[in-house]
Amino acid sequence: xxxxxxxxxxxxxxxxxxxxxxxxxxxxxxxxxxxxxxxxxxxxxxxxxxxxxxxxxxxxxxxxxxxxxxxxxxxxxxxxxxxxxxxxxxxxxxxxxxxxxxxxxxxxxxxxxx
Amino acid sequence: xxxxxxxxxxxxxxxxxxxxxxxxxxxxxxxxxxxxxxxxxxxxxxxxxxxxxxxxxxxxxxxxxxxxxxxxxxxxxxxxxxxxxxxxxxxxxxxxxxxxxxxxxxxxxxxx
Numbered sequence: 666x667x668x669x670x671x672x673x674x675x676x677x678x679x680x681x682x683x684x685x686x687x688x689x690x691x692x693x694x695x696x697x698x699x700x701x702x703x704x705x706x707x708x709x710x711x712x713x714x715x716x717x718x719x720x721x722x723x724x725x726x727x728x729x730x731x732x733x734x735x736x737x738x739x740x741x742x743x744x745x746x747x748x749x750x751x752x753x754x755x756x757x758x759x760x761x762x763x764x765x766x767x768x769x770x771x772x773x774x775x776x777x778x779x
Numbered sequence: 780x781x782x783x784x785x786x787x788x789x790x791x792x793x794x795x796x797x798x799x800x801x802x803x804x805x806x807x808x809x810x811x812x813x814x815x816x817x818x819x820x821x822x823x824x825x826x827x828x829x830x831x832x833x834x835x836x837x838x839x840x841x842x843x844x845x846x847x848x849x850x851x852x853x854x855x856x857x858x859x860x861x862x863x864x865x866x867x868x869x870x871x872x873x874x875x876x877x878x879x880x881x882x883x884x885x886x887x888x889x890x891x
Contacts, residue, residue, distance in 0.1 A: 669822075696877060708823070709879035721878065756822050760877070768879060770822030 667691075669771035671757050677777045683745040685776045689738055690759030698758040698768060701741050714740065715771075734747055747778045783867045788886040797854040799885050801867030810871050812843060814852045815879070816863040819886040823866065823881070826852065861891045 670689040678684055692699045698713040712722040714734045727734070729748070734740040744751055754773045760766040784802040791797040803812065814826040821829040827834055827841045829850075834841045854861055866884040 690873075698877065698879075699864040708817075708879075710878050710880075711796060713877050715877075756821070768823075768877075770824065773822050775822075 669757055669759055669769055671733065671755075671771040673774060675775050675777075676779065678747055679779050680748055681746045682778075683695045683743065684751075684759075684778075685775060686742040686755050688740045688757030688771060688775070690740070690757070691769055692738070693761065693770070694769075695708035695737075695762050696760045696766070696768075697714050697740050698760075699740070700756040700758065700770075701753045702752045702756065702773075709779060711742070744776075747776075749778045752776055754779050783869055785865075785867050785880055785882065785885045786881065790888050791854075791857045792888055792890050793854070793859060794856055795879060797857040797861065797887060799851070799852040799854075799865050799867075799887060800849065802849045803867070803869045806869050807871075810869050812841065812847075812850050813868040813870065814839070814841065814865060815868065815881070816861075816865045816877050818860075818863040818883070826865075842864070850875070857889045859885075859889050859891065861887065 672687045696715045699711040700708055701711055702708045711724045712732045713720055717734045730744055732742045754775050756770050758768040758770040761766045769773045811828050811830050813828040815823045816826055827836055829840050829841045829843055843850045849877045864884040864886050868879055868882050
């Protein structure tokens with residue numbers, strides 16, 4: 666099993682640019698999560714999907730952030746326009762069926778906004 | 780979800796058992812104790828979880844006190860690869876409550 670796949674692994678962009686982060690969950694998993702990690706705020710959940718439907722997006726910081734899951738094997742997190750304070754490591758995780766199942770994390774995308 | 784308290788950092792000699800404590804005095808009857816760890820520059824990794832009974836798997840053992848107000852994660856023979864931040868999380872297991880709330884965790888350093 667390849668595990669959760671995220672791309673790109675590193676992204677450097679300039680303020681105001683659009684950024685798209687991608688995630689492929691583990692095959693057969695029905696829940697997908699996007700987390701963000703910074704030194705100041707630690708690890709925090711942004712949004713999660715169950716069966717491709719967004720269930721809780723209360724952690725999405727503002728309208729500049731959006732997430733989609735068009736099918737069971739792909740999700741995107743988009744930031745438009747990006748700001749320096751968005752610099753962080755973004756993790757995607759998936760779990761088999763939700764309901765408190767173990768979450769399996771990807772390697773993360775390190776985003777730097779200049 | 781109940782709040783947890785963990786020491787900020789701990790050291791352990793390689794080959795010895797590492798015992799990581801977690802206090803969760805406000806835990807409710809249907810809340811589980813989960814442990815995850817994060818090795819530097821990697822995503823968090825699930826270790827173990829339990830409700831009231833002690834649990835053991837290939838990675839670790841989880842000891843939960845009888846009143847469930849605290850627990851201890853035990854790595855029986857710590858290696859250098861166990862150096863990581865360890866997170867204790869308490870949560871209800873049900874659909875719609877998928878959120879893992881990570882605190883600051885315990886930074887465990889294994890000393891050669």
